[in-house]
Each structure stands twice: as C-alpha cells, then as structure tokens.
Amino acid sequence: MEVRFQQSPKETSQMNTQELRENFLMEHLMEEGKLNLVYSHYDRVIIGGAKPLQQPLKLETDPELRADYFLERREIGIINVGGAGKVVADGVTYDLNKLDCVYLGKGTKDVTLASVHANEPAVFYLLSSPAHQTYPNTKYTKEQAMPTNTGSHVTANNRTIYKYIHAEGIQSAQLVMGLTILEEGSVWNTMPSHTHTRRMEAYFYFDVKEDQRVFHFMGQPTETRHLLVANHQAIVSPPWSIHSGCGTAAYGFIWGMAGENYTYTDMDPAPLSEMR
Numbered sequence: 001m002e003v004r005f006q007q008s009p010k011e012t013s014q015m016n017t018q019e020l021r022e023n024f025l026m027e028h029l030m031e032e033g034k035l036n037l038v039y040s041h042y043d044r045v046i047i048g049g050a051k052p053l054q055q056p057l058k059l060e061t062d063p064e065l066r067a068d069y070f071l072e073r074r075e076i077g078i079i080n081v082g083g084a085g086k087v088v089a090d091g092v093t094y095d096l097n098k099l100d101c102v103y104l105g106k107g108t109k110d111v112t113l114a115s116v117h118a119n120e121p122a123v124f125y126l127l128s129s130p131a132h133q134t135y136p137n138t139k140y141t142k143e144q145a146m147p148t149n150t151g152s153h154v155t156a157n158n159r160t161i162y163k164y165i166h167a168e169g170i171q172s173a174q175l176v177m178g179l180t181i182l183e184e185g186s187v188w189n190t191m192p193s194h195t196h197t198r199r200m201e202a203y204f205y206f207d208v209k210e211d212q213r214v215f216h217f218m219g220q221p222t223e224t225r226h227l228l229v230a231n232h233q234a235i236v237s238p239p240w241s242i243h244s245g246c247g248t249a250a251y252g253f254i255w256g257m258a259g260e261n262y263t264y265t266d267m268d269p270a271p272l273s274e275m276r
C-alpha cells in the first residue's frame, strides 16, 4: 500500500507539473488482476482500485493498519464502473453491475471482489475511511441514488448526480460517496467550483475515451493549478482545494468525501469573479 502525507497550500503553490502529479494524481490505480490501495493522510482515507480477472481478489489488511482485518476500524464504499461483478462480504454476495454501489460497515471481516466474465472484467473503485460505529452493509443501484439533473447545455455542464452514501442515503460513520455523469456535449464538472474545509474529497474519472482527457483543476480558489487526467485515474483533493474538471468530451466520475460532517450540500462557493 502506498502512503501519501499531506501538503500545505503554500508548498502546493510552488510545485511543478511532475510534483503536482506525484502528490495528487493516482495514475495506475487500476491494473488487471490486481487490487491497489493508496493511504492518504487527508482524513486517513484509503483510495483503491480492483480489476479481477479469473481469480477473485481479497481485500487484505496491510501492516500499516496494524489491524487484524481491513475493516476492523474502517468502513468502505465500492462502486463498479466495468463489467458485471460480485462482492462477497462475510458470506453474503452482492451482485454489482455497472454503477451499483455496496457499503460495508466496520467489523466486516472477509471481503472478496470478482468479475463474472474475465474477458469483460468488473472495475471496482474503493474508498474507505475510519469508523467508530457499525452501520449495516447495504447495496444501492444507481436508480436508488436519487438521480438529480443539474447544470445546462448553455454552460456545457449538463449532468446527473447520483448520491449513494450520505446523510439521506446509505448510512455511514463519515463516508460520503456518489457519482456524476455528463450528458453528451457537456464537459464541465463542479463549475462553479467550491471548497469544503470540513471534508477532503477524492475523484475517480471513468468512461473517458482512450484519446480524450480531463483537465482537472485544483488548488486554493485564488491559486489554481491543473492536472491532465486519463481514464480510470484518481485525484485526491485537500479540504482547502477546489475540485473541478473540464473534459475534451463527456465522461463520468465517482466522488467521495470524509471528514467533519457528511452533509452533501455543505459547500463554500468559489465565485468565478474571485478565482485566479
């Protein structure tokens, strides 16, 4: 498991492109037949990717956690953005088709992830945060995730937001998770931008076509930087940073947060007129 510490706004403002990418971008989260984890010290979230082929992949504990099993003191959300998949948690099987989500609470001992067809593998994105209370293991389809249309074609940000794990959806100790799908011809996400110093955020871009990219914007609202992001790459967004992207074509992304609260609407707007 890779461990990443925090960066201050000041040191971030002095980074070059390569340094920004090493600290904030996860380029190789998804590898065939592997389960990869990155431990971020922003709210101690663990960001993961799993692409099982013939063999199921087990969510193992890591020496860094000093825990007998991965979810001993944690909770996790898992969303599939690939072919049909299965998550087995303590003997219970959750069938996860594309854009289905399963939440597993603290105390779940045995977790395996599998693809139904190795030639059309599941692509599981994982986000885990510390938990001090157990909430029930729960699956949601995207239809259960309160699909809400927002934005407009005029501003090229017409998109549908699906909320799975949050105060009014699947209950959790602190994890918040959902995803956003852009309409054909719309390219901007989370514009106008915002920050929420109560929570960190992680983004995972998917359905970005091979020859397309997303320009992801980060930094304090008055000190913005960008990262070039390809399909199945993830971004960690510090609590003080905006997180907003513009694609060269439509795409989708999973967002997730952890921290002080789990109120989805708690955002501090960063008006365009004040951004630099």
Ligand SMILES: O=C[C@H](O)[C@@H](O)CC(=O)C(=O)O
Binding pocket: 159, 161, 179, 180, 189, 190, 191, 201, 243, 255, 264, 267
């Ligand atoms: O705090 C909330 C997150 O930044 C995302 O939910 C925003 C988003 O998906 C969007 O506007 O497209």
Ligand SMILES: [Zn+2]
Binding pocket: 194, 195, 196, 201, 243, 267
């Ligand atoms: Zn946000």
